[in-house]
Amino acid sequence: MVRQNKSIKYVMGISLLLGGCMNDSSTPKEVKDQYARVQDYTGEGYRLMNGEKNDKIAEGNREEVEKAVKAFFMKNYETGVKIHNLVGNKEGVTVFVEATGPVHFYTYAIVPFHQGTEDRAIGDVQTQEGEVERGIREGLYRLIFEEEFKNLDSYLESVVSEEKVVGRTVESLQNVGGSGYMTPFYFMSSLNSDEAIKPVYELYMKDHQTSIETLKQAYNGPAFKADNLRINIMLFMEEEGVQPSEEVMERIATDIKERSDFPKGTYRVAVNDNGVHKESFEGFKDNSIEQEVIRGE
Structure with missing residues (x-):
């Protein structure tokens, strides 16, 4: 069933979480300029409300x-990170990072600045509660179910090569993604209540050198619930001015139902037009279509 959903948003642009929000005071004739072709978008124009001044302080x-x-x-996660982008927010700067270890994910940190001065509160680094932990859980899923995710990746690459759809750029994920395990074609959402991955997470956090085989053995398969791991597929029409394809959405949804070699979880298959909102990274709009598919308990 096709759903044109105005309330369910794939909020990968995390403006509200980062201490700022999008300025929505535009007039209709300005709307077109707010969007970029998804193939071109690398994060240029992304911003957080009232962050312009802190942008300059951060760069300095x-x-x-x-x-x-x-x-x-x-110190807190024994995780090395590569820093991709600094974006000023109302209270300081939001720093987008990518984990460099075998457990791969994107996330962000917030460095506040003292109010009323240009002093930096360096050392008072913060993260949104639960966001880094979620990213680690998702990275662990990708690690211990490597073959299943490779099959999914390969399948989506074939869809993009055969249909007139595309994914996001890697640069946009690096610069303004910050949402756990992400690829150009999908991002994941792992809930804190997931009892299946919990022993894997605890074992990994005790010892990052734990072997993949040992992590696999710790996974509590019988406790898995599909709703606790959500795989959000986000594709975009290749050409501008073209409405989202129901045929592509139905093809993917049907294949997910029929394939037995993909990761288990709750899938949301979304197809959008070609535009990405520059300021928020958002691609899901009023004309987007999406369908849910559940694969295994």
Whole structure:
């Protein structure tokens, strides 16, 4: 069934979570300029409300900010990160990072600035509650079900090569994604209540050198519930001015139902037009279509 959903948003642009929000005061004739072709979008134009001043402060102190963020992730998560982008927000700067270890994910940190001054509160690095932990869980799913995810990746690459649809750019994921395990074609959502991955997460956090085989053995398969792992497929029409294809959406949804070699979970298959909102990274709009598919309990 096709759903044109105005209330369910694939909020990969995390403006509200990062201490800012999108300025929605545009007039209708300005709407077109707010969007970029998904093939061209690398994060250019992304912003958080009232962040312009802190953008400049952050750039002027990039070395200190990056050093503090890297130290934070190493101290709290024993995870090395590569810093891709700094975006000013109302209270300071949001720093988009990518984990460099075998457990791969994107996330972000927030470095606040003292109000009323240009002093930096370096060392007071923060993260949105549960976001890094979610990214680690998703990265662990990808690690211990490597073959299943490789099959999904290969399948979506074939869809893109055969149909007139595309995914996001890797650069946009790096610069403004920040939402756990992401590829150009999908992102994941792992709930904190997931008892299946919990022992894997706990074992990994105790010892990052734990072998993949040992992590696989720790996975509690009988406790898995499809709703706790959501795989959100996001594709875009290749050409501008073309409405989302119901045929492509139905093809993917049907194949997910019929294939037995994809990861288990709740899939949301969304097809959008060609545009990405520059300021928020959002691709899901009023004309987007989506369908849910559940694969295994």
